[in-house]
Amino acid sequence: MSSTPGSSGLILDEGLLWEKGKKGRRGFSMPVRDVDESPLPEGLEGDPPDLPELCEVDVVRHYTRLSQWNFGLDTGMYPLGSCTMKYNPKTNERQASLPGFIGAHPLLPDALCQGLLRIIWETGACLSEITGMDETSLQPSAGAHGELTGMLLIHAYHEHNGARKSKIIVPDTAHGTNPASAALCGYTPVPVKSNDRGVMDPEAVEAVMDENVAGIMITNPNTLGFFEENIHRIAEIVHGGGGLVYCDGANMNAVMGAVKMGHIGVDVMHLNLHKTFSTPHGGGGPGSGPVAVKKHLSPFLPVPRVVRREDGGFRMSSEFPLSIGKVLAFHGSVGVIIKAYSYIRSMGPGLADASRLAVLNANYLMARLKGILHLPYDRPCMHECVFSDSFQKDHGVTTLDIAKRLMDYGFHPPTVYFPLVVSGAIMIEPTETESRENLDEFVLALETIVREAVENPALLHSAPSLSKVRRLDEVTAARKPCLAG
Numbered sequence: 001m002s003s004t005p006g007s008s009g010l011i012l013d014e015g016l017l018w019e020k021g022k023k024g025r026r027g028f029s030m031p032v033r034d035v036d037e038s039p040l041p042e043g044l045e046g047d048p049p050d051l052p053e054l055c056e057v058d059v060v061r062h063y064t065r066l067s068q069w070n071f072g073l074d075t076g077m078y079p080l081g082s083c084t085m086k087y088n089p090k091t092n093e094r095q096a097s098l099p100g101f102i103g104a105h106p107l108l109p110d111a112l113c114q115g116l117l118r119i120i121w122e123t124g125a126c127l128s129e130i131t132g133m134d135e136t137s138l139q140p141s142a143g144a145h146g147e148l149t150g151m152l153l154i155h156a157y158h159e160h161n162g163a164r165k166s167k168i169i170v171p172d173t174a175h176g177t178n179p180a181s182a183a184l185c186g187y188t189p190v191p192v193k194s195n196d197r198g199v200m201d202p203e204a205v206e207a208v209m210d211e212n213v214a215g216i217m218i219t220n221p222n223t224l225g226f227f228e229e230n231i232h233r234i235a236e237i238v239h240g241g242g243g244l245v246y247c248d249g250a251n252m253n254a255v256m257g258a259v260k261m262g263h264i265g266v267d268v269m270h271l272n273l274h275k276t277f278s279t280p281h282g283g284g285g286p287g288s289g290p291v292a293v294k295k296h297l298s299p300f301l302p303v304p305r306v307v308r309r310e311d312g313g314f315r316m317s318s319e320f321p322l323s324i325g326k327v328l329a330f331h332g333s334v335g336v337i338i339k340a341y342s343y344i345r346s347m348g349p350g351l352a353d354a355s356r357l358a359v360l361n362a363n364y365l366m367a368r369l370k371g372i373l374h375l376p377y378d379r380p381c382m383h384e385c386v387f388s389d390s391f392q393k394d395h396g397v398t399t400l401d402i403a404k405r406l407m408d409y410g411f412h413p414p415t416v417y418f419p420l421v422v423s424g425a426i427m428i429e430p431t432e433t434e435s436r437e438n439l440d441e442f443v444l445a446l447e448t449i450v451r452e453a454v455e456n457p458a459l460l461h462s463a464p465s466l467s468k469v470r471r472l473d474e475v476t477a478a479r480k481p482c483l484a485g
C-alpha cells in the first residue's frame, strides 16, 4: 500500500493483498483444540504456500475499493454506442444462479438435465419467434462467433448445391466484425458504399452482384443507427443472383416486436444475447451469439442440437448428417441463455415497448444535442445517434477529449471513432433503461463540455481529472497492460 494518504478523495488507493498481510492475522477463529496434535502424513510437510495473512475487514475493503475504481451499469449511464449497455434486471441474474443450474455439470446425461435442455429449446423457439426465423442454434458464444457460424452455414449450403462462390458483399455501415468473419471463412469481402441517407442503395448492390457472390452481410439497424430501408429489394437482388442474405442482428434492441427479419428476406442472422437480452456486453464475456435460420439452412446448423422427444422430453442429438459440426463445446453459454430466457419470459410483449423506448431515447438525445455537436446524418435514428467533433475541432478539441471529459461528469464515454464512415465519430446509444432525467443530465454535461471547449480547452485535453486513473497512452496501455498496483 502506498505510504501517502489516498490521493483521489474517496476513491482510495489500494495496494496488493500481499503487501497488506501481517503474520498471525486471521479472518476466522478456530475453536480450541480438544484432541492431541498429530503430525502431517509423510510427504505433506514442508513450507506452507506463500499466502498473505489477512483479517476479514482487510479483504472486504480491498475488493470493495477495487470495485469503486470501475464504472458499471449499476453505477450510471453507459451510452456506449453499438454495445447496448442497458441496465439488466437482477431477477435474471438470480434465475441463472439457482443452485440446480450452477451445480449442473456439462457432461450430465440428458435424463438428469431435462430442465436445462427445456430452457435451451424454449429459448431457441422464443428467438425464432422474435426474429421470424424457423430455427435457432444457441451454440455460438459471441456475436462474431455467430457471424462466422453464419458464414459457414452459407458455405455449406452452396457446397451442398454444387456451387462454388468466393465473395461476400459488406456495406461500409456494417459492424467491423462482419468483413473479418467473411474473410475468416475464406470469402473475399466486397465493400459497398452507403448513400447520403446512411443506408445501402439497391443499385449499389446490383452493381457488384455476380455469380461468385455467396451472399451479403447486412448489419440492420446499421452502425449509423439507421434501418436498412431497402433491405427487401436488396434481398431480391441477392437471391436473384443465387446468393443468401445474412443479417447482423446484434442491434435487435431497436426493433424487437416491430420487425421480423425472416419476413423481409433474411436467410440467416445472429443476435447478441449479451446486448439485447439481459447480459452486459462489456467485461469480456461470457456472451452468446445465437444463429437463427430459415428452413433451407436448418440441415446445416451446428450439432449437437436439443430436440424434443415424442414423450415431450428433450435430448441432445447429433443425427444431422449435413451439419457444419460443433462450434462450441457442451451446451453453449448456459448462464447467459438462462438470463435471456428469464428476460424474455418476464418481459413478454413488453419487449416491443423496450425497443420503442430505446428508439425514443436515442431520438430525444439526437434532437437535444444536434445544435451543439455536429450531426452528419440529420434524420430520425433507431437505437443510436452518431455525431462528430467537427464543431469543436476549431478549438483544438477532439472526440477523445470530449469523451474523457464526460467521465468527470459521471458518465461512461460513448463509443468513439466508430463507425469509420464518420470522421471523429461520437456514437451514443442511451438504451431504454435511462429516464428522461438521466438523459437531461447527460445533455447538460455535454452542453457544459462544449462551452469548456471554447473557454478553456486545456481542461478537456487533460481530462479525466477526477478518475482513479488519468488520461492513458491508450496504445501503450493496450500493448503493455499493467495490471497490478
Ligand SMILES: Cc1ncc(COP(=O)(O)O)c(C=O)c1O
Pocket: 082, 083, 142, 143, 144, 145, 175, 177, 219, 248, 250, 251, 272, 281, 287, 289
Ligand atoms: C452490430 C454488431 N455486430 C457484431 C458485434 C460483435 O459482437 P461480439 O463482440 O459479441 O463478438 C457487435 C458488438 O458490439 C455489434 O455491435
